[in-house]
Amino acid sequence: MIRVAIVIGSTRPGRKAEAVARWVHDLAQKRTDASFELVDLADYNLPLLDEPFPPSTGKYTKDHTKAWSATIASFDAYVFVTPEYNHGPSGALKNALDFLYREWNDKAAGFVAYGSAGGTRAVEQLRLVLSELQVAHVRNQVALSLRTDFENFTVFKPADHHEKTVHGMLDQLVAWGGALAHLRAARAAKPAP
Ligand SMILES: Cc1cc2nc3c(=O)[nH]c(=O)nc-3n(C[C@H](O)[C@H](O)[C@H](O)COP(=O)(O)O)c2cc1C
Numbered sequence: 439m440i441r442v443a444i445v446i447g448s449t450r451p452g453r454k455a456e457a458v459a460r461w462v463h464d465l466a467q468k469r470t471d472a473s474f475e476l477v478d479l480a481d482y483n484l485p486l487l488d489e490p491f492p493p494s495t496g497k498y499t500k501d502h503t504k505a506w507s508a509t510i511a512s513f514d515a516y517v518f519v520t521p522e523y524n525h526g527p528s529g530a531l532k533n534a535l536d537f538l539y540r541e542w543n544d545k546a547a548g549f550v551a552y553g554s555a556g557g558t559r560a561v562e563q564l565r566l567v568l569s570e571l572q573v574a575h576v577r578n579q580v581a582l583s584l585r586t587d588f589e590n591f592t593v594f595k596p597a598d599h600h601e602k603t604v605h606g607m608l609d610q611l612v613a614w615g616g617a618l619a620h621l622r623a624a625r626a627a628k629p630a631p
Pocket residue numbers: 448449450452453454455456521522523524525526552553554555556557584
């Protein structure tokens with residue numbers, strides 16, 4: 439059974455990301471086709487990328503990078519719960535993606551976004567970034583509206599229909615996460631270049 443991380447993609451005090459991620463996690467817990475865990479960027483205290491070597495070398499010098507690497511390497515697929523900041527994802531999430539390379543390769547990703555236009559512009563940018571990291575991003579995505587899924591733009595109260603969309607996204611994510619397992623295994627069996 440594959441392991442899926444639900445990544446809380448905002449570190450802002452008062453963030454909405456945590457409530458959204460917990461809702462996704464609760465829905466995911468009803469499934470038996472994968473195991474699901476919350477991963478909170480705020481727990482890793484990543485500074486702006488401060489490694490001297492490119493992440494593709496895997497030469498990590500900082501304890502925070504090693505801890506983040508170990509967490510991300512242990513999962514087969516990711517759900518990125520992302521806000522939209524200036525039509526892109528949060529800087530914290532982009533920075534966390536930039537820190538690593540091999541750990542992301544040949545994995546699968548899905549998105550749960552929120553914003554005035556469902557966070558869709560942030561997801562489009564994330565898709566570009568994840569393509570470079572060799573992550574297979576699934577088509578189905580969850581687009582939550584700040585106007586209709588948050589009472590007074592604040593308290594998270596998702597419309598019922600989103601539940602089906604979450605499962606539609608997870609169906610594709612679990613399928614691709616599993617399908618790519620043989621690529622990950624073949625790479626792990628090869629000696630490092
Ligand atoms: C710096 C910044 C830029 C924002 N830009 C956008 C935007 O371009 N589009 C949008 O829909 N919402 C935008 N918002 C509103 C956020 O979607 C909203 O504040 C949301 O709660 C942020 O997620 P978080 O609370 O999990 O950090 C912006 C918020 C911030 C703080």
